[in-house]
Structure formats: structure tokens, C-alpha cells
Amino acid sequence: MAHAYTPGLRVTARTVVRRLRRLPLKGHVLVGLGDAVGPHDVVARTELPGNVQTVNLASRLGVDPARVVEALRKGVGADVRSGEVLAEANGLFGLARRSVAAPADGFIESVSTVTGQLILREPPIPVEVSAYVRGVVVEVVPDEGVVVEARGALLQGIFGVGGETWGAVAVAVDSPEAQLTPVRLRPEHRGHVVVGGAHVTLDALRRARELGVAAVVAGGLDDLDLKSLLGRDLGVAITGSEDLGLTVVLTEGFGRIRMSDRAWDLLTARRGRLASVSGATQIRAGVLRPEVLIPESDTTTAAGEAEAGTGLAVGSLVRVIRAPHFGRVGQVTELPPELRRLETEALVRVLVVTFADDGARAQVPRANVELIAS
Amino acid sequence: MSGRALPPRPEDVHSILATDCGSTTTKAVLIERRDEGFRLIARGEAPTTVEAPFEDVTRGVLNAVREVEELAGRRLLEGDLILTPMQFGAGVDLYVTTSSAGGGLQMMVSGLVLQMTGESAQRAALGAGAIVMDVIALNDGRRPHEKIRLLRELRPDMILLSGGTDGGDVRRVTEMAEVLVAADPVARLGAGYELPVVYAGNQDAAGVVRELLEPRTALKVVENLRPTLERENLRPARDAIHELFMEHVMAHAPGYRRLMTWTPVPVMPTPAAVGLIIERVARRDRLSVLGVDIGGATTDVFSVFRGATGEPVFHRTVSANLGMSYSVANVMAEAGLPDILRWVPFAVDEGALRNRIRNKMIRPTTIPQTLEDLLIEQAIAREALRLAFGQHRALAVGLKGIQQERTISEALTQSAGGASLVDLLDLGLIIGSGGVLSHAPRRVQAALMMIDAFLPEGLTLLAVDSIFMSPQLGVLSTVHEQAATEVFERDCLVRLGAVLAPIGTGRAGQACLTVEVSGPDMAPVSRRVPFGEMALLPLPPASAAARISAVPERGFDLGAGRGRPVSAQVPGGCVGLIVDARGRRPFELPADTATRIARLRAWHAALGLQPEGR
Numbered sequence A: 001m002a003h004a005y006t007p008g009l010r011v012t013a014r015t016v017v018r019r020l021r022r023l024p025l026k027g028h029v030l031v032g033l034g035d036a037v038g039p040h041d042v043v044a045r046t047e048l049p050g051n052v053q054t055v056n057l058a059s060r061l062g063v064d065p066a067r068v069v070e071a072l073r074k075g076v077g078a079d080v081r082s083g084e085v086l087a088e089a090n091g092l093f094g095l096a097r098r099s100v101a102a103p104a105d106g107f108i109e110s111v112s113t114v115t116g117q118l119i120l121r122e123p124p125i126p127v128e129v130s131a132y133v134r135g136v137v138v139e140v141v142p143d144e145g146v147v148v149e150a151r152g153a154l155l156q157g158i159f160g161v162g163g164e165t166w167g168a169v170a171v172a173v174d175s176p177e178a179q180l181t182p183v184r185l186r187p188e189h190r191g192h193v194v195v196g197g198a199h200v201t202l203d204a205l206r207r208a209r210e211l212g213v214a215a216v217v218a219g220g221l222d223d224l225d226l227k228s229l230l231g232r233d234l235g236v237a238i239t240g241s242e243d244l245g246l247t248v249v250l251t252e253g254f255g256r257i258r259m260s261d262r263a264w265d266l267l268t269a270r271r272g273r274l275a276s277v278s279g280a281t282q283i284r285a286g287v288l289r290p291e292v293l294i295p296e297s298d299t300t301t302a303a304g305e306a307e308a309g310t311g312l313a314v315g316s317l318v319r320v321i322r323a324p325h326f327g328r329v330g331q332v333t334e335l336p337p338e339l340r341r342l343e344t345e346a347l348v349r350v351l352v353v354t355f356a357d358d359g360a361r362a363q364v365p366r367a368n369v370e371l372i373a374s
Numbered sequence B: 001m002s003g004r005a006l007p008p009r010p011e012d013v014h015s016i017l018a019t020d021c022g023s024t025t026t027k028a029v030l031i032e033r034r035d036e037g038f039r040l041i042a043r044g045e046a047p048t049t050v051e052a053p054f055e056d057v058t059r060g061v062l063n064a065v066r067e068v069e070e071l072a073g074r075r076l077l078e079g080d081l082i083l084t085p086m087q088f089g090a091g092v093d094l095y096v097t098t099s100s101a102g103g104g105l106q107m108m109v110s111g112l113v114l115q116m117t118g119e120s121a122q123r124a125a126l127g128a129g130a131i132v133m134d135v136i137a138l139n140d141g142r143r144p145h146e147k148i149r150l151l152r153e154l155r156p157d158m159i160l161l162s163g164g165t166d167g168g169d170v171r172r173v174t175e176m177a178e179v180l181v182a183a184d185p186v187a188r189l190g191a192g193y194e195l196p197v198v199y200a201g202n203q204d205a206a207g208v209v210r211e212l213l214e215p216r217t218a219l220k221v222v223e224n225l226r227p228t229l230e231r232e233n234l235r236p237a238r239d240a241i242h243e244l245f246m247e248h249v250m251a252h253a254p255g256y257r258r259l260m261t262w263t264p265v266p267v268m269p270t271p272a273a274v275g276l277i278i279e280r281v282a283r284r285d286r287l288s289v290l291g292v293d294i295g296g297a298t299t300d301v302f303s304v305f306r307g308a309t310g311e312p313v314f315h316r317t318v319s320a321n322l323g324m325s326y327s328v329a330n331v332m333a334e335a336g337l338p339d340i341l342r343w344v345p346f347a348v349d350e351g352a353l354r355n356r357i358r359n360k361m362i363r364p365t366t367i368p369q370t371l372e373d374l375l376i377e378q379a380i381a382r383e384a385l386r387l388a389f390g391q392h393r394a395l396a397v398g399l400k401g402i403q404q405e406r407t408i409s410e411a412l413t414q415s416a417g418g419a420s421l422v423d424l425l426d427l428g429l430i431i432g433s434g435g436v437l438s439h440a441p442r443r444v445q446a447a448l449m450m451i452d453a454f455l456p457e458g459l460t461l462l463a464v465d466s467i468f469m470s471p472q473l474g475v476l477s478t479v480h481e482q483a484a485t486e487v488f489e490r491d492c493l494v495r496l497g498a499v500l501a502p503i504g505t506g507r508a509g510q511a512c513l514t515v516e517v518s519g520p521d522m523a524p525v526s527r528r529v530p531f532g533e534m535a536l537l538p539l540p541p542a543s544a545a546a547r548i549s550a551v552p553e554r555g556f557d558l559g560a561g562r563g564r565p566v567s568a569q570v571p572g573g574c575v576g577l578i579v580d581a582r583g584r585r586p587f588e589l590p591a592d593t594a595t596r597i598a599r600l601r602a603w604h605a606a607l608g609l610q611p612e613g614r
Helices: A057-061 A065-071 A202-211 A223-230 A261-268 B057-072 B114-127 B144-154 B171-183 B203-213 B235-252 B256-262 B270-285 B328-335 B337-341 B350-362 B371-395 B443-454 B470-477 B481-492 B593-607
Strands: A011-022 A042-048 A052-056 A085-090 A097-101 A106-111 A117-121 A125-130 A135-141 A145-156 A159-161 A165-171 A193-195 A215-221 A247-254 A274-278 A291-295 A317-320 A329-334 A350-355 A361-365 A369-372 B015-021 B025-034 B037-047 B094-099 B105-111 B130-137 B158-161 B196-199 B218-221 B231-233 B288-294 B299-306 B312-319 B405-407 B411-413 B427-433 B458-465 B493-501 B511-519 B522-530 B534-537 B545-552 B566-571 B576-580
Touching (some): A011 A042, A011 A125, A011 A135, A011 A261, A042 A145, A052 B171, A057 A065, A057 A085, A057 A097, A065 A085, A085 A117, A106 B171, A117 B171, A165 A261, A215 A223, A223 B350, A247 B350, A317 A350, B015 B057, B015 B470, B025 B057, B025 B470, B037 B481, B057 B256, B094 B270, B094 B470, B105 B235, B114 B235, B114 B312, B130 B144, B158 B171, B158 B235, B171 B203, B196 B235, B203 B218, B235 B256, B328 B371, B371 B443, B427 B443, B443 B458, B470 B481, B481 B493, B511 B534, B511 B576, B522 B534, B534 B593
Parallel strands (some): A165 A193, A193 A215, B015 B094, B158 B196, B196 B218, B493 B576
Antiparallel strands (some): A106 A117, A135 A145, A145 A291, A165 A274, B458 B493, B511 B522, B511 B545, B545 B566
């Protein structure tokens, strides 16, 4: 490879994002092309098939499976109410008459003469999809959903938990090095997207939840605190469906790590603006990172800015993403073509970085840096 | 498949291109016939392009082949096609490929009784190279609606439905088919095609199952995988899985229709191909073999152990959430931090370690830069391997409760009683692969990781797959066994040496065993190793053989009985002979932290595990 490609997370003040808002099954789209939508607007609606209950008529009535149809009080396809008699038959020697009641509201989907099972389908479950982000409908996928386009700032986090939410941006700390503690959170943060600094404590997250904060965005969090928050050790990094009453987005990682200046500047410059936040993270092929989207007030404004360069070159601004220099930012001053030996004795491709804060130089594996858009 | 060209005759093959389309990287190798036999000529790789924005697997294949072209200095492609057969020094005679892109083949299996047909169905799917997402059975403790919800939510690529012995109860099997109908599951790769279902249960129920499932799924009915309680017959189900994998799953993955036209050999799931090469090695060398591939997301374990009558029995398991990057935090969750920390030769703050492991999970492509970081990763690898091996042992068992016959890749006979077939004393060779083993800065580090994780007993050979070429060689072995085994031995397998570990326990420092090694071009070496210690004795290079003789003290067993000497001729290796007198049955590490760290440091020093002075 001529040069390494080490993509960083996107932190950009002006961009165009499109979000597909799609139903899990076909249904009705409620908005049209060109419509302006807000995050809470419902754009599509459908009904999921209801849960299925199986009722073993043959064993409960004491009849042969082949004869359960004769015992039915209502036919296949009929609606039934919970407690209503589904079937009845005379028991052994015709003595006691047995009946079977519906375990729930629903309709009779099928009856098998092989197994004697009746399948009762409960009423459908309504499902709605909201626009999630303020923007304009630029595409309608018939019967399935829409694509909403928003223009504004985008910040991708490295890890998050909790689902989609939105609220006005509030900054609760004084600097990107600060820690977000419970005392920093106030009742007026209710419904807001609260920005912390380098670290958020478990107590602060609990307090945020009590206050009804929509989301917390911070540099880092301790894994032990994540475990306490979730009530379990997170195994595989697939998140977004947790029911925490709060969405959390980490911009840097686990531990206390200063929030990058770009992220801090982007968020603090947009205090009071409406942000849409998703904690959904999936770290496998088809990587999905959590995000904070802050649309411009005027949806017609300008196009996006250039993406971060895709090549690592001398002069590139990078951030180290693994020990021993984790979190430090600097400029690439050398890209040696040959493999170099690390302390581990592994031979790998490296770069030499000069750190921005103290001017010190260090050799770092190329795999352990991410590019920062300049 | 119909219309596929026949592979060339082995004697006409001089040049072979083989690729493995992994979930993140597509690897290509060029193999050519030379005077000494088939050899690896060049290897290239490129990111896999199944996902957006490319959504065409052939792009990644072509990119990897272009790298091989550059390295080998000759043309292999004609535009966007692989040039076959070779003409005027350009192109190759044969192209083969494996694939695990897009997460591999993900299946759900069902049986009537979890421990019987459920387990047999699981073995059939795993043997075919699938990841088993879940096993559904009548007695799995879930209510019918929960089974239905699960089938709907998991969206498997394929379902294997089994249950009942031939001539047995039809009703129960039909019940499972009805559950499937009620769930109406959608295949993972989109709603545009029917979900492939293999039925391999009670043949008397096949008619009803057809009636229920044929209108809704791509159903294939094959022989019962458990025709009688005493017999397992997995081959037909496994073949049907491969066939449906090609015709349905692969054909709907982006770019695969085109890829399939490039090769005269069916595209094989990556783990199935690795299993094939492990089986061939076991048969050729008449050894019990354990193969392990530890990746970023999953760990595969393959084994060939002897059954009751001495015939080899093959097993494969995959631990879907044990790995070194994407799944690293799950290793921590499953093993628990204390079990990881017990392998680390220095004190670590628990909170800091947890954050460190999590940061690896969210930035999976980073590598350890400090020695401390490397030793922690290797400690995690030991636990991932140990857990994966535990899962393998639990599934590599005889049929529960009876004496019978089992077929996996071919008809084989084996022992019974539901006991694990994994016999550590009989284990002859461990082959490790995956970055943490294959790329360990010192080969002895890979050796010790495998010893600590698997705790082999008696004498066991150790090797690593240096560049993870097993998948390509596995699929190649189906059409050109000679080329596959020659390259495997010469260019793929790195023989590390052997480990000698007596069974028994004693006091630290007590006499345990005396070992002697002799070989060509080396002075004989003899060493007394006390209980509780480790030692490293030299071996000749892998191309030469060495003789190992060992005499255990009374109370210790090397496989011939307590206190009885053993002697064996073994291939050499680049690490040497590791004598592990730390005890077996049980193997225990000191409970006290300071003592444990001191012991770990002493063992590491004895084996030369780390740079001097660290």
C-alpha cells in the first residue's frame, strides 16, 4: 500500500446527511416528497402481526387430532375474545363435556388435524416511525418509509448506548477536560442534550436520568460504570435498543479522555440548538457509530464541506487511539516506508508524530492513529 | 451446479489462484508447480467489498489478485476477469475460493429433543461450516410463541429442521414445522427470495412437512440425520446445506453470482474448508489433531479424535462471540476479569484494565504497542481459547446414552455414552491460527498460549498456520489434494516443536521427570525438571526428526502409566521442546497474587517469553 488509510470519526460543522426512516414491514407513508418534518413527526405507520398463541385442542379436549375440527365453535379466520369458548367436546365415555377458552383476544389463524393444535393470532401491534431529524423528505419509499435530508453539523461518537432522542444542546461543564458530576446537572436540563467534558460519572448519569435529560455527550466513561448503568457486562458491541431512559454518546472512549477540541467547539457553538442523538453502535462489518446531528435553522443553506482527506501524509493531523499515548493529538512528521520494531518486538508500519501540547516526538504504529480532518 | 465447467485434470494444473473472502479482508494466494513440488509464490490482500458502498465481492477479489500480480511479476487478469487456463506465462490453470463474507452462513437448527436430534442437527450445521444462531427443540424451555418470535427476529440464512427417528411419532415433528409456518421467517439477505430450509427428520413426516413448507420456503428434504436412536447420519444434511448455501444464500450475496462463474469448484464456506485440511492432516499423519482459529469476532475449533474402534471422528464448533477485537469485551464478560488477570505477570488495576479492553473493542484494528499491552492481549487470548475449547468439548461427544455409528464427513464409528471424545492424552498435534497466535512476536508466546488454554497431556506437537492459508488449501484439496498438502506442509504450517506435560500433582520442587532429546547435528541434551517448573530444550529444525525420551517419577504419568518411561520420534521445530511440569488433573495457579506473579515470571524466563531484563 502506498499510504495508510486510517479513517477518523466525522466531526463536521456543515454537511448533508440523509437518514432512511423505514418500517420493519410494509405499511403507510404519512408524508410526501418535499415536506418539511421535525424529529417528532410520524412519517410512516404500520401494524406488526400479533403474537401467536398455540392451543393444543386435542390434548385439552381429549379427542383425536383428526377430529378437533368437529369440536370447533368458531371457524378458521374468526375473531375471538379472551375467555370465549373456542372448542368443546365430550370427554372420555361422553361423561364430562370439556371446553377450551381463548387465552387472548385475536383470531383463529389455523387448526392442524395432524397435531391437534390451534394457532391464535393476537391483534396487530401498531408501529410508528418518526422523522428523527429536522429536515426535508427527499425520497419516498412506497409503503415503507422516507429519506429525510438534513443540513447542518454532524458529530460521530465512538460508542453509545440508548436509542434515538432529541433536545436542545446544553453545555454543563466549563472545559473539554472537565468531569460531568451530578452537581453540574440542573432541573432546566430536562429534555436537553447535555454536553460533558472528558468524563461522565455514574452518579451524573443517574442524576441525568432522574431529571429527564434526553442525552449525555461526553469524552469518556468508565466501563465499570457502564456495567452498573446497564445492569450487566456488555458482551458484543451492538447497542441502541437499551431502555435506559437516557441516551449516552462517548466521543473518545472508555476512561477519562479529554473531549477533542473539534467536538467540543462544534457542540459549544451550538448551545440551545435542536440536536438529534442516537446511541446505536455496531462495531463489525458495516460499522455503525453513534451520532449527534444538529440541523441548521434554515434548511435551505449551503452544501456540505469537504470530507477529511483519505490519505495519511506528512503534515496530517492525527490522534493516537491506543496506549501509551492514547488521546494525544499531533502532526505526522515522518512516515518511514520500512517496518520498524516496537517494544513488543513486532515489526510493523509506523509513523512519527510530534505532539501539539509539548512538542515531544513519538513513534506510533499506523494502526493506532486516526486522522483528524484539517 | 448445472453449467459449471469441470475442473482441469490434476496433472494439467501448473498454476493455481485461490482466494478467501473473509468478513473484512479478501486474501489471495498464487501457487505454482516447481521442481520440488507445489509452492506458494505470492500472497495479496484487499478489503472485502460485500458491504456498501461497493456491494460486489468480486471487486475485493480483483484488488487482492492485482496485489498478487504485482508481487509475482506476472499477469493473472484480463480486464476484470481471471485469465484461465494459463497461456504464455499469463493467467492460472485453476481458480478456487472460499467465503465467510457478510458474517458467514448463519443458521438456526431444530430437533425434537435438545440433547438428541437437537444436538445432532447442531453438529450437522457446524460441520457444514455454519454459525448456529440458536437451537430450537420441543424441550428447550421456550413456549411456542417465544420460538416463533425468535425465528422471526434472528433472520437466519437457512434453517435445518430435524426430529424423530424414522417410523416414530409424526405429530411432534409436524408441530415444529407448524411453528416455522407461523413464524414465516424472512431470510437475512433480503425479502426478495424464499428462505432455504433443509428437512432431515422422520421420513414418515416428510409428506406433511412438504405440504406445510413447500409453498413458503425453498425446501429440500433429505435422509433423516438420526434415522434410529443408535445412528447419526449427518452427511446428507451437510451436503444439502452446502447445496442450498450455493444456490440461495451465496447467489443473493452481492457479486457472488459473478464470482461463482469464475471457478469450476463450488464456493465453500471458509470454516468448512479449514475443517477439510485438518481432517486430511489427521488422516495422513494418523494423529489426533486439534485446530483452532481465533479471529476478531469468532473462534473456530476443529478436532479429529479417535472413536471407540480407533477410527477418526471429526468435529467443528464455532464460538460466535469469542474473539480478539470485536468480541474482546465478550471474552471479559464470559471469562470474568479474575480469570484473565491470572495470566498477567504484573499487577493491574481492574478499572483501568476494563477500560483498556473496551477501548480495543471500539477500535478493533489497533495493535499493542507496549509489552504490557501485548501480555494483556495474550492473557485474553488464553481465556478466549479456553472458553471456545470448553464449548467444543461439550459438543464433541458420543451420542447420548447408546452405542452407535456416526457420520460426519463419511461413515465413522465412535464411542458412546455422551462422554467427550476429546482425549488430551491422545492429542498428537495442535495447530493454531489467527493473528494473536500466527503473528505473536515470539513463536514461543504462541506455544505457551496454546498450552495454557488447552492443557495438553503427555507429548503433543505444536504448530501455527503462519499466514492463515488453510481455507484456500482446504477448498483446493477437494480438486488437487497433492498441491494442497504440499503447500500446507512447506509454506503454511510452522512447526513450533512439542510440549511434554506429565499428569499428576506434587509439591513445588519435588522431582517430577527427566527428559532427553537427541537429533542430527545436535549434542544430546538431558534435563531433570522438578514439579512446578517449566523448561525449554532445543530441537532440530522442522525438516529433521528428533528422539525424545522421558522418565517420569513415581506418581507422574506421561501416557504409558505412572512412573513408566516414554520415547518418541518427532519432527523438530523452531521453538523446541517445552517441558511443562506445572501439574495436570488438576492444573492450578497460585491463589495469592504475589506468588502467582512470581511463578508466571519464572516460567516466562525459563521459556524466553519476553525480551531479557523485562
